[in-house]
Amino acid sequence: MTAENERFKSYNVVPGPKMGVVTPEFLETIAAVARKHGIPMLKITEAQRLAMLGHDPEQVAQIWQELGQEGGPRKPVGIHYIKACPGERWCKYGRRDSLGLGEKMGPALLSLPLPAKTKVGISGCPMNCCESFVRDLGVFGKKNGWTLVFGGNGGGLPRIGNIIAENLNDEEVISLAERCLRYYGANARKLERTARFMERTDLEKFKAAVLVG
């Protein structure tokens, strides 16, 4: 591999956006900074974010400053982002406000200490465009409320998550998500994803621990 190719593989800045929602101003800023620094690749990621790829490590601090964001190393594990579909605000099939729930969930979940990478997907209806059944924590909307799914994975060893509860309102689904994650955090092995954890966990015992009332 050439030194040039190594450079392209080694450094990136991922300035957002949250849940894939952008404004013209955000895109204009990205374009201006990318042009100025000769960034060779802008990539929309699976996580609904936009990655600036292929710049030199010495450029990182300046790029973050010009983007008006704080950079710094990413936390190695836990929840890095919440993925959400357009939901009832923007999609004719939407039954629930997935973007609104994502905004509300962020403060409760993003800082939780967790043993492994944890992906979250929120879909506004049972068509599940955010693949809620194959996310560590999945949520999807139906007419009577949110359904919460836990322990899914879409990677090399896929797993369909378990439905933990249905017909939840916003506050109930956020609270239950936090209890599921805290139970997982307290009982999983280091770097054990939720899918593998749920495979060796008794589902009824898990539900008894996280469902209240």
Ligand code: SF4
């Ligand atoms: S999951 Fe439903 S609401 Fe969300 S984008 Fe897909 S069809 Fe629309």
